[in-house]
Amino acid sequence: MTVDDGAAAVDRVLRGDVAAFAAIVERWQDPLVALAYRFCHDRSRAEDMAQEAFVRAFRALGQWRREAAFSTWLFALATNVYRAELRRRRAPLVSLDDVADPAGSLDVAAEHEASDRRAAVRRALHALPARYRDALVLFYFHEMDVERAAASLGVPEGTVKARLSRGRELLRRKLAATLDERDVRLEEAESDA
Amino acid sequence: MTPEEIDRALASDAARVRASPRFAAAVMAAVRREAQAPPPLRFPWTRAAPGIAAAVLGLALAVSSLLSTPSAESTVQAPPALERAVEITAKVGDAVATLDARWALIWLAVAALTMVPIVAPLMLVSAERDQPLRRTAPTAHT
Numbered sequence: 001m002t003v004d005d006g007a008a009a010v011d012r013v014l015r016g017d018v019a020a021f022a023a024i025v026e027r028w029q030d031p032l033v034a035l036a037y038r039f040c041h042d043r044s045r046a047e048d049m050a051q052e053a054f055v056r057a058f059r060a061l062g063q064w065r066r067e068a069a070f071s072t073w074l075f076a077l078a079t080n081v082y083r084a085e086l087r088r089r090r091a092p093l094v095s096l097d098d099v100a101d102p103a104g105s106l107d108v109a110a111e112h113e114a115s116d117r118r119a120a121v122r123r124a125l126h127a128l129p130a131r132y133r134d135a136l137v138l139f140y141f142h143e144m145d146v147e148r149a150a151a152s153l154g155v156p157e158g159t160v161k162a163r164l165s166r167g168r169e170l171l172r173r174k175l176a177a178t179l180d181e182r183d184v185r186l187e188e189a190e191s192d193a
Numbered sequence: 194m195t196p197e198e199i200d201r202a203l204a205s206d207a208a209r210v211r212a213s214p215r216f217a218a219a220v221m222a223a224v225r226r227e228a229q230a231p232p233p234l235r236f237p238w239t240r241a242a243p244g245i246a247a248a249v250l251g252l253a254l255a256v257s258s259l260l261s262t263p264s265a266e267s268t269v270q271a272p273p274a275l276e277r278a279v280e281i282t283a284k285v286g287d288a289v290a291t292l293d294a295r296w297a298l299i300w301l302a303v304a305a306l307t308m309v310p311i312v313a314p315l316m317l318v319s320a321e322r323d324q325p326l327r328r329t330a331p332t333a334h335t
Binding site: 021022026029033043050054117118121125136175176 | 200205212213216221224
């Protein structure tokens with residue numbers, strides 16, 4: 001589906017053809033579920049959130065001004081839905097001081113170093129204040145495109161750049177501390193064995 | 194952990210997540226329900242306009258009354274409406290305190306009058322309920 005196809009489907013829906021919305025759902029279901037998953041890291045909840053985003057989009061379809069691409073409008077709307085949902089039913093956040101659980105993950109860390117590190121990054125990301133977390137989530141979701149991340153968040157690009165910089169710095173600092181601590185514990189465990 | 198490693202970890206996060214096969218059908222079912230639902234009731238602005246206008250006017254009058262209160266030499270001075278309310282309250286209080294028979298009778302009469310619109314309909318309703326139902330008699334077929 002091209003941008004024009006999107007506009008055509010929107011026009012049909014606005015003329016009362018509800019079934020035409022299926023084309024929009026088919027085209028955007030994977031990106032919207034993936035974006036929701038980045039926010040909540042729960043597959044079932046991600047689909048619930050994406051469904052809510054589609055229903056809201058259906059309700060607000062007439063508000064798409066066509067100055068921006070349909071995808072830009074849809075992602076901005078979905079981002080608002082996801083952020084509101086996270087505020088309403090807060091995901092189990094982890095304190096920045098508890099980002100890694102070295103004692104509990106010794107065996108896993110030894111066997112799956114890379115995946116363990118990714119999990120630590122994910123936990124650290126979700127322990128960040130919402131403004132930094134949202135900027136990072138959208139920046140990486142949009143394949144490091146600041147302009148699209150800014151459009152989804154509805155803030156200027158400069159704001160996104162500043163939040164990315166500060167968010168990355170917070171992530172780096174906490175991950176360095178926690179992963180170093182974990183490595184020390186791993187070495188201790190190996191020497192004990 | 195290097196910035197590049199963090200970049201890679203964040204970029205790969207959820208890259209493989211896709212919607213389940215039944216997701217689109219579930220969304221379309223929800224959308225159809227949404228399309229069939231009656232539109233939300235709009236706020237009755239035309240009916241509420243006089244009340245809102247009156248409230249705004251009252252607020253404006255109260256604010257202007259407060260602002261027009263002279264405050265240069267005198268200390269804090271209450272608005273005239275408030276002063277009047279305090280005077281009336283004081284008079285009522287005095288009447289009660291001195292047990293002025295005349296005032297007491299007046300207040301009792303006012304209280305009795307306020308009961309009339311409440312009691313009268315109740316009496317009428319109970320009188321109606323006590324009467325047997327009057328059914329129209331079936332017309333006799335010849």
